[in-house]
Amino acid sequence: MGGERAPLLEVTGLAKAFGPNPVLRDVSLRVAPASIHALLGENGAGKSTLARVLLGMERADAGAILLGGARYAPASAEEARRAGVVLVPQERTLCAHLTVVDNVVLGIEPLARARLGIRDRSRARAVARAAIALVTADPGRVPLDARAGELGVADQQLVEIARALAQGGLREDGRLAARLLVLDEPTSSLGRSDAVRLFERVRALRDAGLAVLLVTHFLSDVRAHADRYTALRDGRVAGEGDPRETEPAQIVREMLGRALNDTRASADTRASAETRAGAVSEAARPDGGEVVLEAEGVSGVKRPKRASLTLRRGEILGIAGLVGSGRTELLRILAGLDPRRGGTVALRAPRGIGLLSEDRGGEGLMLGRSLAENVWLSPRAPRFARPRSLLTEGARWIERLAIRAGGPEQRVGELSGGNQQKVQIARLLREDVDVLLVDEPTRGIDVASKAQVLALLRELARAGKAIVLVSSQLDELVTTCDRIAVLRRGTLDPPRPASSWTEASLLLEASS
Numbered sequence: 001m002g003g004e005r006a007p008l009l010e011v012t013g014l015a016k017a018f019g020p021n022p023v024l025r026d027v028s029l030r031v032a033p034a035s036i037h038a039l040l041g042e043n044g045a046g047k048s049t050l051a052r053v054l055l056g057m058e059r060a061d062a063g064a065i066l067l068g069g070a071r072y073a074p075a076s077a078e079e080a081r082r083a084g085v086v087l088v089p090q091e092r093t094l095c096a097h098l099t100v101v102d103n104v105v106l107g108i109e110p111l112a113r114a115r116l117g118i119r120d121r122s123r124a125r126a127v128a129r130a131a132i133a134l135v136t137a138d139p140g141r142v143p144l145d146a147r148a149g150e151l152g153v154a155d156q157q158l159v160e161i162a163r164a165l166a167q168g169g170l171r172e173d174g175r176l177a178a179r180l181l182v183l184d185e186p187t188s189s190l191g192r193s194d195a196v197r198l199f200e201r202v203r204a205l206r207d208a209g210l211a212v213l214l215v216t217h218f219l220s221d222v223r224a225h226a227d228r229y230t231a232l233r234d235g236r237v238a239g240e241g242d243p244r245e246t247e248p249a250q251i252v253r254e255m256l257g258r259a260l261n262d263t264r265a266s267a268d269t270r271a272s273a274e275t276r277a278g279a280v281s282e283a284a285r286p287d288g289g290e291v292v293l294e295a296e297g298v299s300g301v302k303r304p305k306r307a308s309l310t311l312r313r314g315e316i317l318g319i320a321g322l323v324g325s326g327r328t329e330l331l332r333i334l335a336g337l338d339p340r341r342g343g344t345v346a347l348r349a350p351r352g353i354g355l356l357s358e359d360r361g362g363e364g365l366m367l368g369r370s371l372a373e374n375v376w377l378s379p380r381a382p383r384f385a386r387p388r389s390l391l392t393e394g395a396r397w398i399e400r401l402a403i404r405a406g407g408p409e410q411r412v413g414e415l416s417g418g419n420q421q422k423v424q425i426a427r428l429l430r431e432d433v434d435v436l437l438v439d440e441p442t443r444g445i446d447v448a449s450k451a452q453v454l455a456l457l458r459e460l461a462r463a464g465k466a467i468v469l470v471s472s473q474l475d476e477l478v479t480t481c482d483r484i485a486v487l488r489r490g491t492l493d494p495p496r497p498a499s500s501w502t503e504a505s506l507l508l509e510a511s512s
């Protein structure tokens, strides 16, 4: 190997199909010890499936895996964990009402079996303390006895990583037994500064000897933090290399099999040039259309503390704010889903208001039902849909949003994460409401689909819809919205034209 270190993980000729559909085809990759290896690809390319095979959650049909030079074919997550291969999934898994200690040690034998008796309790604390010390330079931020639900999202994410490391095995002196950490979209619900803090820790873990397989859609993170990347396309390896030495446009081409229009080196989520032009011309319209939503001094149970806004037909109003500033809470109150403590909300929209939830698994989708049913089912849908029109409608949305699915009858739970998000968007669009509240619409979706979804929002605004867009991707707000308002610790500032904001000025304002 000419001086190269022996790989920690060596995957050769891996294949996996679901029924007649091949999802992984002849996939080979090598992950060096003490490295961050990014796994990239469009929605449905096979990234999660590959990760699931490594984690013992799925069996490959063909191929071989070596871990530390030994044959590795885990039959369960437990077996993978014992081999030191652990996962931090994209969706949060902490139990909100349990303490940090209990969350970190949950499920680790023999502690759990001993029901955390007194002696085990002190061991549990020692393990949790060591695990937390690995994921933050400032352990005081994450008190061991705090309930997980009381922590901010970024700190919860750190506890998730600590938990995975503890599951992979941790000595009381803090030495890691975990060898490979699979991180699935770790920053998709974090703001920029929290993401930077998280990656600092991930790099420190790498420097301590851990190999990290980073599944992500954020090319900028890959370029900034990964040592190598592998791009998957349609279940095959389409490219690999050192991301710092590879042009972003080249990586995008490998992922998509074509160039992405207007892919700029510094950004993952540029709306197309056309979209941007649309935003400017809309913004230039004198005061736009009629007012459809007016909120005055709105407050919620905890957040927001005070929010006023006026939303007109034909516009996209962006809301920027750090995680925890109250963005989701504000949308939920406007949608009438959560109680309002104070203030008034006036909705003048004959076709009503709809919310795209950021929590697609929890409340957004019925994972056990078909794609067509998920697109169709809404409070407004005709009660007795004929199956033919249901399927036709499902097929129409598959085409319109380029959803990667076997067909309208496929269960939504079987779709990749990004494609599930598209199904949720399809349902919201199908409802044809006047006011759309969209919470992190591009979370977990690939670079091509992001541009598509943002362009779609512009198109809808042009057609007279009124849209409130919440996004942690500040560049996405700047390129897509007409006006942007910043929510700071629960208080919404008056909006300003998007053209007067930059990503940097938004970040500064949101974190001041």
Ligand SMILES: Nc1ncnc2c1ncn2[C@@H]1O[C@H](COP(=O)(O)OP(=O)(O)OP(=O)(O)O)[C@@H](O)[C@H]1O
Pocket (backbone or CB within 6 Å): 018, 023, 041, 042, 043, 044, 045, 046, 047, 048, 049, 050, 404, 405, 406, 414, 415, 416, 417, 418, 419, 444, 446
């Ligand atoms: N249990 C399953 N049954 C049938 N098909 C499945 C199943 N799990 C995954 N698939 C299919 O395998 C393909 C790859 O999905 P996978 O989740 O690996 O993609 P991904 O690259 O992780 O995408 P994303 O970026 O959207 O998360 C998809 O077309 C998906 O529908």
